[in-house]
Amino acid sequence: MEVLNKKRRVFVLGGGISKFAAERVDGNMRDWVNEAVLEALEDAGVDIQDIEHSTTSYFSDHFDKQLKAGAIFHDNIGMCPKPNVRVEGGGATGGLAIRNAYAYIMSGLCDSMIVFGAENMGRHVPSDVAQQFIALASDTDWEVQVAGFYIAYYAMMMVAHMEKYGTKEEQFALVSVKNHRNAMYNPKAHYPMDITVEDVMNSRMITYPYKLLDNCLLSDGAACLIFATEEWAKKHCRTWERKPTIEMTGTGCGTDFMRMADRPHPYPGITHFRGKRMAAEQAYKMAGVKNPLEDFDCFEVHDAYSGVELVSYEDLGFCKEGESGKLMEKGVFDLGGELPTNTSGGLIGFGHPVGATGIAQGVEILRQLRQEAHPKRQVELNAKRGGMDSHGGTGTFCVVNIFERRD
Amino acid sequence: MGTELISNLLEIFTAEDPMPFDHPEGDPWKDFRQIMRIEWKMEFTYRHILGKYSKFFIELANKRFFTTECPKCGKVWGIPRPLCADCLTITRWKELPGTGVLSSFSVSYFVPAFMKVETPYVLALVKMDGADTLFTHQLRNFGRVEDIKVGMPVKVAYATEPVSHPMLLMWFEPA
Numbered sequence: 309m310e311v312l313n314k315k316r317r318v319f320v321l322g323g324g325i326s327k328f329a330a331e332r333v334d335g336n337m338r339d340w341v342n343e344a345v346l347e348a349l350e351d352a353g354v355d356i357q358d359i360e361h362s363t364t365s366y367f368s369d370h371f372d373k374q375l376k377a378g379a380i381f382h383d384n385i386g387m388c389p390k391p392n393v394r395v396e397g398g399g400a401t402g403g404l405a406i407r408n409a410y411a412y413i414m415s416g417l418c419d420s421m422i423v424f425g426a427e428n429m430g431r432h433v434p435s436d437v438a439q440q441f442i443a444l445a446s447d448t449d450w451e452v453q454v455a456g457f458y459i460a461y462y463a464m465m466m467v468a469h470m471e472k473y474g475t476k477e478e479q480f481a482l483v484s485v486k487n488h489r490n491a492m493y494n495p496k497a498h499y500p501m502d503i504t505v506e507d508v509m510n511s512r513m514i515t516y517p518y519k520l521l522d523n524c525l526l527s528d529g530a531a532c533l534i535f536a537t538e539e540w541a542k543k544h545c546r547t548w549e550r551k552p553t554i555e556m557t558g559t560g561c562g563t564d565f566m567r568m569a570d571r572p573h574p575y576p577g578i579t580h581f582r583g584k585r586m587a588a589e590q591a592y593k594m595a596g597v598k599n600p601l602e603d604f605d606c607f608e609v610h611d612a613y614s615g616v617e618l619v620s621y622e623d624l625g626f627c628k629e630g631e632s633g634k635l636m637e638k639g640v641f642d643l644g645g646e647l648p649t650n651t652s653g654g655l656i657g658f659g660h661p662v663g664a665t666g667i668a669q670g671v672e673i674l675r676q677l678r679q680e681a682h683p684k685r686q687v688e689l690n691a692k693r694g695g696m697d698s699h700g701g702t703g704t705f706c707v708v709n710i711f712e713r714r715d
Numbered sequence: 716m717g718t719e720l721i722s723n724l725l726e727i728f729t730a731e732d733p734m735p736f737d738h739p740e741g742d743p744w745k746d747f748r749q750i751m752r753i754e755w756k757m758e759f760t761y762r763h764i765l766g767k768y769s770k771f772f773i774e775l776a777n778k779r780f781f782t783t784e785c786p787k788c789g790k791v792w793g794i795p796r797p798l799c800a801d802c803l804t805i806t807r808w809k810e811l812p813g814t815g816v817l818s819s820f821s822v823s824y825f826v827p828a829f830m831k832v833e834t835p836y837v838l839a840l841v842k843m844d845g846a847d848t849l850f851t852h853q854l855r856n857f858g859r860v861e862d863i864k865v866g867m868p869v870k871v872a873y874a875t876e877p878v879s880h881p882m883l884l885m886w887f888e889p890a
Contacts, residue, residue, distance in 0.1 A: 326734075327734050333728070333730050333752070334730035334731070334733055334744075334748065335730075335750075339747075343734075373755070373757075436826060437827075437828040439827040439828070440827040440828040440829055443827050449765060449882070450794055450851065450882070451851050453880045453882040453883065454838065454851065454853050454882055454883070454886075455823070455826060455827065455830040455832045455838070456838055457823075457827040459821075459823070459825070460823050460838045461821075463821030463822075463823075463838075464819040464820060464821045464838060464839075464840055467819045467820060467865070468818065468819040468840075468865070471819070471865045495734075495736045495737075496734070513822075513824050514823070514824060515821045515823040515824065515825065516821060516822035516823075516860075517821075565800075567851065568840065568849070568851070569793055569794055569840055569848055569849035569851045570792065570793075570794065570800070570848050570849075571848070572848075578840055578849070
């Protein structure tokens with residue numbers, strides 16, 4: 309992998325988020341994208357007229373009822389006739405959009421890129437229809453027809469993890485407690501809540517071992533990030549000298565078989581995210597990360613379900629296989645801990661409008677590295693580096709991206 | 716009003732600003748807070764081809780469980796695939812005894828739409844005897860939920876009543 313052309317570097321100039329909520333009845337996807345874009349442009353201090361390219365991030369034509377939605381987002385913000393590309397990687401779509409911006413700018417196809425993403429998932433269809441739509445992102449000939457759906461797939465992964473390592477339901481309930489709590493300091497979050505492990509354990513069983521509060525949310529919302537080279541930023545970005553400089557220094561992508569049933573044993577078997585491990589290895593190598601627990605100040609982790617966050621810790625190299633539950637109990641990943649994760653609230657507390665999610669993770673890392681987060685969720689900067697991990701399917705498609713502050 | 720002319724109209728209402736904390740100067744979108752919601756119904760029927768693995772479903776109707784074996788590397792995929800994903804060799808059909816061991820499971824008290832299944836229902840990953848990878852299907856007739864254990868022997872059971880999809884010609888049961 310020879311991707312580091314040091315002659316070009318990619319910087320994160322600004323970000324915006326249109327509130328994540330159970331249902332945004334005040335508008336639809338195009339309206340939310342407009343809001344996120346306006347906030348990002350103001351944050352970056354750039355004019356849309358100067359931006360050369362856009363990337364569209366959304367996941368589901370079923371949810372969004374609009375093919376080629378990117379054309380609408382792009383023309384709504386006056387980007388025509390400039391180029392646009394849509395990316396799609398299930399739950400990793402937003403992470404992939406960030407990676408796409410990096411690739412386009414590093415290749416020289418453009419010097420600046422605006423990335424916007426959204427999803428209309430809220431309550432415009434009943435939740436059983438929503439789960440069926442999401443299930444269509446698993447194998448529709450082999451898995452969906454037997455009433456397979458994502459909570460059930462992830463529950464099978466977690467039962468296997470519990471069986472193999474002795475991981476306890478209370479340990480992954482702690483993830484839900486942490487992420488709902490972190491969301492209390494994020495006014496754009498869908499589901500801020502002060503809850504206990506008992507609350508999670510006593511919430512309605514959806515699919516054993518996952519209770520209602522172990523699950524992430526179907527949210528409406530949008531997010532936007534703006535990337536550019538240093539040369540471009542110096543010329544077009546009014547905040548370049550005023551705000552801390554944030555560089556994108558690493559990106560990785562990995563995959564696994566669509567069906568868990570096809571994955572090799574013993575690793576990843578049905579317990580681990582092999583694609584995530586590969587994505588992390590690539591991104592860490594690019595950014596020079598040796599010990600992730602020390603080399604990051606914060607990390608947004610793809611907590612589609614509480615147990616997924618634990619397993620992700622292991623495949624992101626934060627700890628050895630099977631040890632994530634114990635570290636969670638020690639508070640390693642809490643605010644004030646060794647490596648605070650999902651300071652935004654994550655998918656569980658902030659929300660999961662799929663096409664926006666990975667981009668929102670990037671906005672959170674940008675805010676943290678600039679020390680602009682709410683004081684109660686602002687992390688201490690030591691390594692001055694933050695990471696984000698998003699995945700689609702059952703870890704079928706994984707992206708890890710890294711931002712660093714340059715002082 | 717005239718709105719009664721709209722046959723799929725659900726409601727017209729005034730939305731609140733979802734981000735007042737960002738708008739100390741007042742709502743920038745105040746001219747756009749009147750919202751209409753409509754019902755939008757879409758129905759499609761597809762004539763779907765079940766790919767080169769159609770024989771699997773044809774044999775299920777004969778109460779036989781087939782999968783594929785790679786003639787080059789010898790891998791037997793639990794779920795048949797016409798091309799071996801390990802060595803890109805075109806595979807051959809192979810019959811399995813239809814017995815196996817439960818690798819993992821989940822117990823659902825919630826059903827996605829369009830699926831007709833009684834709750835709680837159990838989704839299972841099974842290591843089929845004679846195969847190198849797993850197979851996904853429901854486990855039925857398991858007695859009590861507490862009796863389901865990883866590692867328990869299971870077998871394929873075949874439908875005798877009409878089914879709505881060929882995949883439902885089978886399921887797993889405790890062996």
